[in-house]
Structures are given as structure tokens and as C-alpha cells.
Amino acid sequence: RTDATPFLPHTPDPDLPELSEAVQGCRGCELYQDATHAVFGEGRRGAPLMLVGEQPGDAEDRAGRPFIGPAGRLLDRALAEAGIDRERAYVTNAVKHFRFKSTAGSTRRIHATPGAGHIRACAPWLRAELGAVEPDVVVALGATAAQALMGPSFRVTQQRGLLLDWPPEAGPYAGVQTRTHLLLATIHPSAVLRADPQTREEAFAGLVADLRVAAQALP
Numbered sequence: 001r002t003d004a005t006p007f008l009p010h011t012p013d014p015d016l017p018e019l020s021e022a023v024q025g026c027r028g029c030e031l032y033q034d035a036t037h038a039v040f041g042e043g044r045r046g047a048p049l050m051l052v053g054e055q056p057g058d059a060e061d062r063a064g065r066p067f068i069g070p071a072g073r074l075l076d077r078a079l080a081e082a083g084i085d086r087e088r089a090y091v092t093n094a095v096k097h098f099r100f101k102s103t104a105g106s107t108r109r110i111h112a113t114p115g116a117g118h119i120r121a122c123a124p125w126l127r128a129e130l131g132a133v134e135p136d137v138v139v140a141l142g143a144t145a146a147q148a149l150m151g152p153s154f155r156v157t158q159q160r161g162l163l164l165d166w167p168p169e170a171g172p173y174a175g176v177q178t179r180t181h182l183l184l185a186t187i188h189p190s191a192v193l194r195a196d197p198q199t200r201e202e203a204f205a206g207l208v209a210d211l212r213v214a215a216q217a218l219p
Ligand code: URA
Pocket: 053, 054, 055, 056, 057, 060, 065, 066, 067, 068, 069, 071, 072, 093, 190
């Protein structure tokens, strides 16, 4: 089993520019093969809030930047409505390369959910981002991010919208020394986009309400 570790910078506490340069050379799992770019996080060291999504989408893969497509526009609206200044958020994904299926006779690329093995392989990048940014609060957007941060048995449906102690005693970050001590899990913005028209507004309002809870915990 391989992971991203050999591709991280060898300096002790790599900063964000070093990490985002190094991630382009990552071959920690097979997802680099078909993607256009690795998509690293954006934001500043010391940002009080870190938002973690699943993986880049089609638009993000082409642009090399996180959350710039339809899900990103929805996220921007939700942040604004929750009163969170975009400048205070560092935005990234649990997996840095786009996983997709191609369809025969079409150039369309269909999103495929990353597997547990991809999340595990890519975890060293997220871990390094958390170490460099040291946010006060982490928000997991959807199940992939929540499981990357809390462990595979975590269920967003059962614990969404709650400020949880982080890192938990069990799970991938157990025992990590960090100034980050709170996590909130919520739905992924794409889940709002996928909701049918009758429930979409309610789903959006739920996302905004959860983000407000996270905002209230910021210094
Ligand atoms: N969905 C994600 O999880 N991340 C992105 O960057 C874009 C869409």
C-alpha cells in the first residue's frame, strides 16, 4: 500500500507554497494518472476556519483551484449568508485529484466518489495543511471529509451541525498535538445542488445554519 508520504517536502514544517508545489508531483495513488491538476487548498496560514470538501470536481480539475465550479459558487453564497468572510476561511479537499468515470462516446467526465483507499493515501496532504494553517475550527463538508477527519465510522447524518471536540480519541488524528480543537460536520454543497427543487431551499438553509454554528465558535 502506498500513500502520499514520499511526495511531501522533506523539510520539517513545510509551508503552504511548498506543499502546493510538491502536490503536483504526487503519485501516492493512481488518481494522478487521469486528472489534469492536483488541486491544493487555498487560503492563508492562521485562517481561523478550514473548510474541507471531498475532491476537486471537473471545473476544479481543469483550473487547478478548489471550489470554483457550481458547488463552489453555492458554498460562497452559503458562507456569505452565514456571515463568514471568505478571507477567514482556508478551503481544501480530502482528496487532491479528481476521480471520475468517462462515458463511451462522450467527453463528459462523471464524478466518482473517492474510495477509503484514496482518502487514506491522500491524508498526508490534509494533515500537512492542518499543521500549517492551524485553524480554530474545521468544517467537514460531507461524508468523505468527515471520515477523513473523524474516522470511517463517523456518520454526518447523526452528528451534523454539532461542534465536536477534535481530534477525537480514536481515529486518524488521535493524539495529534494541535491548536485546532473543534470540528463541525455538515452536508456537502453538491448535496444541495442535487436536491430536488422542493427540498433544495431547505437543504441550503440547513447548510447555512450549520455554518453559522461554526462561525459562532470562531475567535
Ligand atoms: N466539490 C468538492 O468537494 N470540492 C471542490 O473543490 C469542488 C467540488
